[in-house]
Amino acid sequence: MIGAMSRYDPSAFPPFAVTVDLVVLTVRDHSLCALLVRRGEPPFQGYWALPGGFVRPDEGLAEAASRELAEETGLRAHSAPGHEAVGPGAAGAHLEQLATYGHPQRDPRMRVVSVAYLVLAPDLPTPRAGGDASSARWAPVGELLGDNPVDGVPLAFDHGLILADGVERARSKIEYSSLATAFCPTEFTVGELRRVYEAVWGVVLDPRNFHRKVTGTPGFLLPSGGTTTRQGGRPAQLFTAGGATVLNPPMLRPES
Amino acid sequence: MIGAMSRYDPSAFPPFAVTVDLVVLTVRDHSLCALLVRRGEPPFQGYWALPGGFVRPDEGLAEAASRELAEETGLRAHSAPGHEAVGPGAAGAHLEQLATYGHPQRDPRMRVVSVAYLVLAPDLPTPRAGGDASSARWAPVGELLGDNPVDGVPLAFDHGLILADGVERARSKIEYSSLATAFCPTEFTVGELRRVYEAVWGVVLDPRNFHRKVTGTPGFLLPSGGTTTRQGGRPAQLFTAGGATVLNPPMLRPES
């Protein structure tokens, strides 16, 4: 308890390793995908895992997550309005803390507490692996969260659980926030935004009602003036994300 | 990065201390209150702080939070449906992970990463302090979150920030879940539940619309059969919390 002298006795506190793990999500080809890296050494050698690594002694948690993200993908992240924020980067992805996992046996080697971060990014070129020989890939979360993940092999450690929590967070958060725009490039159409919702929720939405809803919510979308036909069909108006972060009333996920 | 051999080299990982801090909220006398303990030793000696303490080498994070809660208040907690759950206790409070705070200088002595937990409890007898000479109290969060917390002195460490995050979590979570019942005793009336919402949100709600809403949401409330007049006026029906955990459609917080 806090009153005990031992709280700040350096010789008394049990040593922990602290890592960050990243749930990096994007929408590729109509489905929600997560970034995985292949482990090059035991334990779980050859397994797919979430990217992540140690927190350094002199850096904050979000800072560590941001650094790992840059190392793995070259992305710079905008921290969510919150604590330990990193300055907004150039091609920004959304980054927010997800949860912390510290089951005593979650790592067979030592006591590791991992702070998971959620990253939402627009579609990226195929990921570049880290400096070593391990490889990286985008995997559709639909397959990952099923009974048998990649090729029937579950993710390393408790990363399947972390991924599931991250996906659930993303699914619920786009309901009442404008976060879905984090999956889109700077300029996007209403149809592209709708496909993001459809991919993340795994549903089909009515284009007309969706259009009415998003264009009728003040501050959600800002017309950028241009149009595009990159999706085929009639030219669509281009928008950028408006300043609104919270959607009231929310986008309603169709009854599960 | 994950592929580096050093990830699991015990001599390479930087040592961290890991603690849990508790944001324990209850509704007392029409206002939302948080549990504070007074620090008996430096740093921040004499300051009010959130209860908390070290995570032991062999216990999980939620387990540590649950243990600290029991030590400080005698409460047993129901973990939220999730990970590292603790078995449901007798007089249960709701417990869920809030967020993790790890700014390098948040503790002047050493690098401490603290996993904060949010506890929602029914009104309790005046808290019993821990084993040492420090004292404990309930403080209305309205005062704590203002410009000058208790007697013009801010909370120790970054606990003011953690508290604010916990309060915000509670405020938003009772919108779309049945969590407000965690502030009520086992049996409660619709009016008592309404006063919980009013205290947490700091608003006044229409009793008739509130009654219609909560009694009309399937699974939210279960009639227990009895009635009570403990609030004065006409006898009110007693309810217990129903099985529903998610409210759809949500309770709407009046426009801020």
Added chain:
DNA sequence: GTGCTTATCGTCAGAGAGACGACTATGATC
């Protein structure tokens, strides 16, 4: 041109929320 695709505007019925009137059943007070 025809056909196909996507975007965008409109209409209508139903559900839910906010405002508020009316009535009921207790305890407190004169």
Added chain:
DNA sequence: GATCATAGTCGTCTCTCTGACGATAAGCAC
């Protein structure tokens, strides 16, 4: 005991939003 104050509970009305779906617009492929 009559009256009043306090809560609780039921109903009504209007407005907004949603979901279902018809209709039109404006590109591209052939």
